[in-house]
Amino acid sequence: MTVKTDNYLMCINGEWVGDELGTLNVTNPANGEIVGTVPNGGEKEADLAVAAAHDAFASWSELTAHDRAGYLQKLNQLMLEHQEELAQIMTIEMGKPIKESRGEVNYAASFIEWFAEEGKRIYGETIPTHKDGKRLQVWKKPVGVVAAITPWNFPAAMLTRKMGPALAAGCTVVMKPSGESPLTAVKLMELCEKAGFPKGVVNLVTGSSSKIAGAIMANDKVRKITFTGSTEVGKVLIRQSADQVKNLSLELGGHAPLVVLDDADVDLAVKGAVASKFRNAGQTCICANRIYVQEGVYDAFNDKLAKAVEALKVGDGTDETVDVGPLINQDGLDKVSRHMQDAVSKGANVVTGGEPVTDGKGVFYQPTVVKDVDESMVVMQEETFGPVAPVQKITSDEEAAKLANDTPYGLAAYVFTENVARGTKLIEKLDFGIVGWNDGAPSAPQVPFGGMKESGIGREGGHEGIDAFIESQYVSIGME
Template sequence: MQYSQYISGKFRQGSSEINYEVINPSTSEILGTLQFTSAQDIQEAIQSALQAYKVWAKTSAYDRSVKIRQIANLMYTRVDVIAEKISLELGKPLAEAKKEVQTAAEMFEWASEEARRIYGKTIAPRNPNMKQTVVYEPVGVVAAFSGWNAPAITPARKISAALAAGCSIVMKPSEETAGVALKIAEIIHELDFPKGLVNMVFGNPEEISNILCESTDVAMITFTGATSIGKSLAEKASKHLKKLTLELGGHAPVIICEDVDVDKVARAAVVSKYRNAGQVCTSPTRFLIHESIFADFCEKFTAHAKQIKVGSPLDGQTQMGPLKNSRRLAAIEQLVKNARELGAEISAGGERLEKLPGNFYAPTVIIQPNLDVDVNHIEPFGPIAILKSFTSLDEALQEANRLPFGLASYAFTQNFQYIQRISNEIESGVISINDWQASLPETPFGGVKDSGLGTEGGVEGIHEFLKIKTVRIAS
């Protein structure tokens, strides 16, 4: 594939002298070379987005809806092509990759429908000769940043909501999965949107973020990624009081009560935990299991984890692919080493799969690690599950809320009183009870505490890209 920038409606090479190699994590082979963007390129992207915004913001909601729906329709026809690109660049098994593309297309479809439903309101005046209304307007040019772990979903979520609201966007997807984002750009390019409405720039993250955050022509920053980077972006954005949404890291707890079907929950838990090799911000990680079923659950979870077929993402039998890069591999190895040194039991995995050529690591299960173990505090973002027992629901809730993260949480029980308490007391942006799905196109998604600011998805996610104007007219 020819990797490139997408600026002002054109696919072209960046004007920086720096070249970046996109690597296949399954084979360590080079998929292609990407020439980085320069400061001049980024400024051009901002200016083209500004000009496109002036046109798009005046486009009727109906027409915006029709155009965005066309993106979804084309994406549905290209599921296989985009999914293969995800498998090659990220290492996600092909079946999972197809589901991701399907969801990304649904995000455009949902946004197209909601573009027609951005309603204002009338407020009863104190004076009968006065009219008071509230209208919602697009915020302006949006700067968006996304990581590599959901290379179709995350750009789709940001682009679709921005376009539905009437905004333009300068998107910096991850260079590591640049080809997936460019597939979305190709679809937009074919549909004859205003030139510059959607731009994609790839390059030095700090340089790009500095320029976008400092530009007075950029009205909003939206970021998905690590908490530390999100806080840095928030500081930069605050200098110009830009609107901001942040979807940051998590360390999701799972409370499993004594009344569950142990084998059923353990089997499904393994599937959810090792999806995308655990490289998912909402990945269930800290499994808190009632002491009465703890031994049985650990045995069944471990057995299912050991049966996972790890291999090439293009093999239809593969259930888990590689880690994305050597950085993640080294991080996982260090977390497991630390757990071993502090005496934690590792009932499955705990080792790199040397027989495979890429960044492969075995699905790993750590049982009852004490609080000194690093993985109790650090989001693994990889194929590590932590299994711990609890005696009372109070104890489980305390542990679930112990960390400064609150993105996604899960619980399994049929006890109505437990469900009420868990729903009310867990500190998390999303709580999924008796189910493993944390977000859908139609539901709001965002974290609390160090897991984020603002919301993506659903009607609420589109409203993040709008500003409120009160209009008072006296007759």
């Protein structure tokens, strides 16, 4: 199908605006071609979007949960009907293989579907009174205007995982997508319009991240910030939120360990490692960044992992047969190269891959397995965000837990063992918000997604996902 590659606009209060502003180019990392432009908005546009959301809040929040669900159900239907267009846009703007892009559209729509129903289950409470003549109740109210700031690597799902519960709860939303991949968000905004959302309920601003985020953080009409991105930026938002005590949900960096014990099904562990590590070219917050394999299966695991990785096809994501697309930009490629150079200089051995792909205009790195790594290497200390699987030998369950937890991050971890007792005991020691046990793909709309330690605050998805957008109001009623 043909995807338009012209000038896109942003949407504020039901109007498509920004054609008078300067533009930002959106580049396909597979070939370096410009695939579209978006307005380079700033403080003024952010304030206008917040004002529109604030004005729309009263009427939107007063709708019944069933009425709000109707809008979300229509949006879910439209996303599925436009799956191919959304997927094609996603692939050309950030490189994700088209098979994965289609999967992300389904995943993104599932959050809209889930929270359309979950919004009907926001229950208050009646509490037994402590004295005659009183009735004690807890009412649930939407928190207010929500600003959703999202990253480039999942341009559909990261938005719907935030806007779905916010809208279902009765909040209004200002969306700020990444400048690297804003075109998917523009298409989602078009579908919101087709779904009939009233003006101002959903708004989209594009442009300077620092200027727009600064204006959002300074605007007292914004009561909730929901952000997915780096821990460094998350810490800045925490500091900026202090003056107004803004409500924050933060899904931040990860550095996921994957542990393979000696009683694991090695074939299953390899399958899980490939699914986790090489999805989106390793550019996910929950992908396996550190692989710890017990010595009894170390050699067999490396051999089988290398064969599986060598079978992966690298290339332009629009090719139906491609498994691994490009990195998002040259900085991403340079980081992967630095990590690999450091590892090799300190004694690691490349099993397969280990080099950038230099033929062509895109920013590609070979899917890589590197063994004999240790904790002195940068690849085991920092999130690589690329298609590199570093494998370290371990001797015991205790060592696995110690090394896995030796990080300030606590988003996701993976454990492969066929022994229920060993798996249970090991997972109980792991300080991670998400654990895949014999499972390399644990994400789903009905489960809580989020991390411990410096990996964030709060949970998205599941019944917990809507709590972040609700305030509890205690009401004591005198009946005498």
